[in-house]
Amino acid sequence: MTHTNKSMVDNNDILNKKLLGLKISLPAIILADHFRIRPDMQNSYSEHQIENYQKDISWVLTFLSEAVWAGQPALFDEFISWLKIFLSSLHVPMKDVRESLELLKNRINDACTPEENTMINTVFDPALELLTTKKEKTAIPSIEQELQPMARKYLDHLLKGQRNEAMYLIMNTVSQGAPIKDIYLTVFQPVQYEIGRLWQTNKISVAQEHYCTGATQLVMSQLYPYLFTGEKKNKKMVATCVPGELHEIGARMVTDFFEMEGWDTYYLGASNPIEGVIRYIQDIQPQFVAISATMTFHVSAVQEMVHQIKKAPGMPDNLKIMVGGYPFLVARQLWKQVGADAYATNALDAVNLANKMVVQ
């Protein structure tokens, strides 16, 4: 994908499929390899640990294949840094993780051609290096963030299961004139990131994360009437997540900022099939499309969506496509690689840039 040559792009697609195909056989093989060199592990591992070990190998292959496809080692560095924190909080020794990844690399190298291995190891080796040092390379806050007092209070309510109090806190602040954009960017977004960090470091459960996220979505819905304050601009935008992508709050926040700036917005939510998005654009005829991805293994899906939209019949003249979300924060030039017209780091920058790009 870093290469513009078409046959190289096809080669990357083939290698991507090959690596994903290894998810069927390799998890069990790596586990057996590891137990062979470490009988102590074999004796101490529970059924549950065995299951998780194999799932983790499968995840590694998912993230690896996409980073190799994109020719972006940064995406895999990010994942390995994340994995390090995640597994440390579950008390998995880093020595075991390193051994396991080295065994995986050897098995992958056995299954691939020398040319393929050059591409794979360019991505794999720097990430393995991160496991041997204390360094981490991550765009996600991995230490407790300095939350603004309001955000801290809001988070505390959510963690105590006090959804009503959290809601009143926000509604009162807004009724006293606090700008919605500030609430979004200094409360909801950092609180969501902090919730992610608490889950990653095993301090809250998946259930607690779901409760907090659901509560924030509810509060955002209560704020809906406050969005329609701006003068209408006679501009339309459609926002969507790529197929498989379940993180939808970022795309929704971006959409709400456009609405507050007087755009007519059409928010399609999580995991949309590409054909449906195209049909929707054909009907609505927007000037702008915002595509969101959070998981770094969804970059190829973003590229596919951008590509399909651009070549579909009946698209509006001068349609602009902006992409955003976590992978594009990790690899800052990736938006160009996927064929988008623009990228922005957050909802505010997104609408400011779109206002400049689409002039009526």
Ligand code: B12
């Ligand atoms: C809530 C949540 C979920 C919910 C999502 C529910 C929902 N309705 O959205 C659920 C439970 C579904 C979920 C699932 C998973 N999650 Co999750 N999740 C989160 C969490 C805690 C918050 C996400 C969020 O709401 N962010 C708030 C929004 C406002 O921020 P944002 O998305 O970054 O958006 C801003 C910018 O990025 C940008 N932007 C976003 N999109 C776009 C688009 C355009 C065009 C533009 C210009 C800008 C832009 O603007 C936005 C507003 O300013 C994050 C933590 C985090 N750091 O994000 C983890 C997190 C993303 N999840 C994570 C993981 C691991 C998973 C799972 C793999 C867990 C699992 N084992 O199943 C799955 C994967 C699901 C999938 N296939 O998509 C990890 C990812 C780690 C990694 N290395 O990739 C994170 C980082 C948690 C962590 N710290 O470990 N998750």
